[in-house]
Amino acid sequence: MLDYRIHTFLKVCETLNYTLAAKQLHITQPAVSQHIHYLEEEYETTLFVYSNKQLSLTHSGKILRKYLMTMQNDEKNIKKEIKSHEGMIETLSIGVTMTIGEYAIVDRLADFIKHHPEMNLHLHYGNTAELLKLLDQGKIHMAIVEGNYPKEKYSHKKYSTEDYIAVCAASHEFKNIPHTLHDLLDERLLVREQGSGTRHILQESLNVRGLSISDFMHYTQIENMHTIISLLKKDCGISFMYKTAVKEELQKGILKEIELDDFKLQHNFEFIWEKDSLFTDKYISISEEFLHNTLE
Numbered sequence: 001m002l003d004y005r006i007h008t009f010l011k012v013c014e015t016l017n018y019t020l021a022a023k024q025l026h027i028t029q030p031a032v033s034q035h036i037h038y039l040e041e042e043y044e045t046t047l048f049v050y051s052n053k054q055l056s057l058t059h060s061g062k063i064l065r066k067y068l069m070t071m072q073n074d075e076k077n078i079k080k081e082i083k084s085h086e087g088m089i090e091t092l093s094i095g096v097t098m099t100i101g102e103y104a105i106v107d108r109l110a111d112f113i114k115h116h117p118e119m120n121l122h123l124h125y126g127n128t129a130e131l132l133k134l135l136d137q138g139k140i141h142m143a144i145v146e147g148n149y150p151k152e153k154y155s156h157k158k159y160s161t162e163d164y165i166a167v168c169a170a171s172h173e174f175k176n177i178p179h180t181l182h183d184l185l186d187e188r189l190l191v192r193e194q195g196s197g198t199r200h201i202l203q204e205s206l207n208v209r210g211l212s213i214s215d216f217m218h219y220t221q222i223e224n225m226h227t228i229i230s231l232l233k234k235d236c237g238i239s240f241m242y243k244t245a246v247k248e249e250l251q252k253g254i255l256k257e258i259e260l261d262d263f264k265l266q267h268n269f270e271f272i273w274e275k276d277s278l279f280t281d282k283y284i285s286i287s288e289e290f291l292h293n294t295l296e
Helices: 004-014 018-025 028-042 061-084 098-103 104-117 129-136 197-207 225-233 243-250 280-295
Strands: 048-051 055-056 089-094 119-125 142-145 152-168 188-191 219-220 237-242 255-256 265-274
Touching: 004 018, 004 061, 004 089, 004 129, 018 028, 018 098, 055 061, 061 152, 061 265, 089 098, 089 129, 098 225, 098 243, 104 119, 104 152, 129 142, 129 265, 152 225, 152 243, 152 280, 188 225, 197 237, 197 265, 225 237, 225 243, 225 255, 237 243, 243 255, 243 280, 265 280
Parallel strands: 089 119, 089 142, 188 219, 188 237
Antiparallel strands: 048 055, 142 265, 152 237, 152 255, 152 265
């Protein structure tokens, strides 16, 4: 059981306000100050500083928060596991991005469920940014993400390597045959929302070439991959996505890959979980089981 002063520290990290933290914890503000002072003496460092009347974490405070958040989430998982074993039912919560959840995990997930009939499984959908937040809050145990993330904050294991391509309707006609990304700027771009891994990878690829999404003459932002693919089929624009998401449409000749001389990209889908978690061995075992199923 974590020390009550640790809960106070994490609440102040969340609110960055002693008064608000005290209110939410149902204790006095002086008590909050005493708890923080105790931890600062214990770790022989300053955890918070005021700048322009705004409370912020010091570098030491950020390090402590990182480890204590992991400890807090581990404690929650320990309680859940104890309860699940008492009832002989274990629950596993996995977060997946839209592309992975819809197009890259169903067969492996089915195998996992069949091999573990004793387990309850919660599958959470969200973009990469949303899944990282759920992981930090201890609301999911693991996630499989497609976008970039701060690797120093999470343990990770590769799930697969996927081609990332430009795509349009098979019937789409270009004014001039495109050879580079610059040649596509007159097209309508169908793009995912901010926070999506699919969008972030496109943004980075454009940035390397001095471009951005706003350089396209027209673009439509859509928060659902199915809708983007449906609009591509109706020849409403072009898009960039993982090839696995349109594998069937490409094979049937409904959509086609836009071959570009300056755009050959692959990216990893990865399992991630909290770094230094007590459950790391368990998460590695689960990820390896999924990987084994991909080879069958």
